[in-house]
Amino acid sequence: MTGLRARQKADRNRRILEAATALFRDAGYDSTRIEDIAERVGVSPGTLYNYYENKGDILVAAVSMEVEEVLESGKSIVEAPPKSALDALQALIDLYFDHSLVYFSKEMWRTAMAISIQQPESPFSRRYTELDARLCDQVSTLIQTLQMQGVIIPGIDAVAVGQMVFNNLNMMFIEYVKDDAMTLETLKDRVLRQNRPLVQLIGQPMI
Template identity: 50%
Template sequence: MSGLREKQKAERQRRLVRAAAAHFREAGFEKTRIEEIAATAELSAGTVYNYYRHKGELLIAVVAMEVHEVLAAGEPLVQHPPETAESAINALIDTYLDHALVYLSKDNWRHAMAAAIAQPDAVLARRYTELDARLADQVRRLLDSLQQRGAVRADLDTIAFGKMIFNNTNQLFTEYVKEEGQELAELKAGLRAQHAALCRLIA
């Protein structure tokens, strides 16, 4: 019975998070009400609060869903990266960026970032930080694969370099979501120029 209960709980959470993502994108984070999310998920508002204490936690749950899907999409590149370091890094980072606005609008991302910064010791902020760490580690593992192949220098510190690539991506992504008019192609072009310069140092 416990296995069935866990499956039912996971299914309710899945419905809640997908319903929240839809409402946040359509109406915006501020205008979305818990009752609306509950109705879409075919659950009571009380049930929502059994899983999430407030909308902020639901927003981070949507971020987590996005990151988990991005990590899964990036794994084939880690296991079988493109031939050069530059093409491999661009491909992985493009995977992150192409998925970034599937569930979350720029407005949603701004609220998620603000919540993580405003309450750094809160559970949702720690969760946000953990997700970033998992993405940075995937970049590191990509570099490890390239290093084993001989596509990057043998003495490269893949942990430090992986963090640097991800942190730079994160910084430019933050600027991208702050500027409503900036297009994704512009963000990608800026990152690709920087990756080209970096890869000349490590190949």
Template identity: 60%
Template sequence: MAGLREKQKADRRRRILQAAGELFRSAGYDHARIEDIAERAGVSVGTFYNYFGNKGDILLETVSMEVEEVLEAGNALVAEPPGAVPEAILALILSYYEHSLTYLSKEMWRTAMAVSIRAPETPFGQHYTALDRRLSTQVCAMIAGLQARGLVRAELDPQAVGELLFNNLNMMFIEFTKDEAMSMAALTAAVERQVRPLAAMISAPPAG
């Protein structure tokens, strides 16, 4: 019975998250009402509050779900980098971008970013910042791994290089979310244009 109850709870939580995501996309985050989310999910408003305190809690969980999945995919790329330095770095960055709109719209990303900046000391702001740091750490791990394979110049600080790359990909993603007309193809093309020369500069010279 305990297993069945847990399964039912997980199903209700999934339905609420899915319903909220659909409404955030169609009506906009600010205009989506908790009553409408509950109705679409097939639960009462009281049940909604058993799982989430407000819309912000749903948004944060959705962001967390997004980042956890890209981190998991990124771990495989860090462990087995595809190709030389430019290809490996771009594979990691583009894996972040390609998954970024799976659960969130551009408007949802803008809202999450705004909340984290406006209220950095809140649980939402702190958790959002922690997720960003984990992504930055993964980019640094990619550079360190490439350096350990002799592909990145030995004299370079892999953390500094990784942070530089992450800061750029993060800023470019912010620009992407600010511009509703900007396509994913335009974003990836712009970042590839920026990353390739940097990757060439940090690549170790050929042996011999």
């Protein structure tokens, strides 16, 4: 019974997050009420408050759901990357960027980022930060995999390179969500341009 209750709770939590993100996207974060989310899920507002104290907690928790899905999807690229270092990096980064719009609009991302900065010690903000670190680790693992395959030159600090790549893509994503006019393709093109000279420096020369 304990396992069943845990699954039921996890399922209800996911339905809350999916309903909330749909409402935030359609009606706007500020206009959406806790009561609207509860009604969409088919639970009482009191039941929803058993999971979250406020809308901000729900939004930041939804970010964690998004990142967990991205991490899972990225595993296949890390385990069997394209043979080109640039292609491998871009495949993983494009996956991150593409998935970022599955649940969230730019306005939602801006709000979630602001909440996580304003309330860094909340359990949901801490979870968000932890998962962000795992994304960084996944990029570093990709660099390590490419190095073991002889695509990246030996002696390079693969973890540090992964951190550099992740920090840059993270900064560029922030620029993207700040600019309503910037398209996803523009974001991808800019990051690709920035990664190209890095790969030329660390890539194994072709024989």
